[in-house]
Amino acid sequence: MLTNLLRIIKYGFLAFRRNGWLSTATLSIIILALLVFEGLMIFNILTKTALDTLKDKIDISVYFKIDAPEDQILQIQKSLETLAEVKSVEYISRDRALDIFKEKHKDDPAISQSIAELNTNPLLASLNIKANDPNQYATIADYLDKADFNT
Secondary structure (H helix, E strand, O other): OHHHHHHHHHHHHHHHHHOHHHHHHHHHHHHHHHHHHHHHHHHHHHHHHHHHHHHHHOOEEEEOOOOOOHHHHHHHHHHHHOOOOEEEEEEEOHHHHHHHHHHHOOOOHHHHHHHHHHOOOOOOOEEEEEEOOHHHHHHHHHHHOOHHHOO
16 A cells, blocks of 8 residues: 555656646646635625625714704604614714714814804704615615604
8 A cells, every 4th residue: 555655656756757847837727726716715805894894884864953852862763773674873962963073173273163162062963873784774764754753
């Protein structure tokens, strides 16, 4: 058995040496095919990751009038959370929206000065809604178009 294995290896190297160019070309083609296959797999993974990242950034923002009562906004939030299409609902109050705006524009003195001169909060309360699947945003928008949500 060991003698047969040694003969196979010996004749394999002999054939490789006799047909050097053919063997080198064959190995080069195999290596290139494997590299192309690996490149396609990496491209597939990167594409899926990029799509998942973009899907996570999509959301619907619903803004409410300044005089909308907070308990009614929270009631709408709870009704949205019961929908199967909704992944999450985040409530942003007027004060928190102002804090986020100030933090985002802290390096711009013109905007900071403008906000300071207003003496009131010009921003509105909102709900940020994320869906499980981007195709479900139309269903959520239809649900929000109901007459009892006109606040």
